[in-house]
Amino acid sequence: MNSATPPVNPSRSDGRRGRWDGHREQRRAELTTAAIEAIRLHGPDVGMGAIAAHAGVSKPVLYRYFADKSELWLAVGQQAGATLIEAMVPAVAAVREERAVVAAAIDVYLAHIEADLNLYRFVVHQPDIARHRDVVADVMDTVASGLARIFGDRLRARGLDSGAALPWAYGVVGYVQSVGDWWLRQQQPISREALGDYLTTFLWAGIAGMRRAADVPGGLAAHEGWARDL
Secondary structure, three states, rough: OOOOOOOOOOOHHHHHHHHHHHHHHHHHHHHHHHHHHHHHOOOOOOHHHHHHHHHHHHHHHHHOOOOOOHHHHHHHHHHHHHHHHHHHHHHHHHOOOOOHHHHHHHHHHHHHHHOOOHHHHHHHHOOOOOOOOOOHHHHHHHHHHHHHHHHHHHHHHHHOHHHHHHHHHHHHHHHHHHHHHHHHHOOOOHHHHHHHHHHHHHHHHHOOOHHHHHOOOOOOOOHHHHHOOO
């Protein structure tokens, strides 16, 4: 009788590992959603104990899926960022006029942070979080990249160098994020609609300069005075 241990079937082992990995990712997503609910309910300073209780698990179980609060912060930030982008894409796609694109993007962002203040503060203002990866910068990168494509298309359509598209896009995103943060910290001293109109008006003056630049011989940088005439 052959008493040797039967060989392990690699495909069976890989199948079990794949199912476990899938289960773990699903459970992490569920716990992240529960964490977001707890943050909305208890505020941005909520502790891991309260998050675990809201999720219906013990703290050791929560730490089984997130090594520490920094890891949970990253997962929460990634989900919050994905929700923002999912809301922004159809809103921008629904309009065609160029100024309306800018206005729609700004309004979605301001409405999003206004409606989810505790979540915004948890993601953006967490001084005790060890940020091995900056999820806020990741979201800004995604939004700026999409905006840069719009700017680049507009520049190329006018026969201009599209090299300005990316720095302009990051400038717009940084400006809106900074002003939006001020607006929340000052407890919304003006209405969202008024702030959105102010930001759109200011930014549109620069974006509309692309049209005027098309009339400058030699392209965008050929005449330093074109920007002063916006």
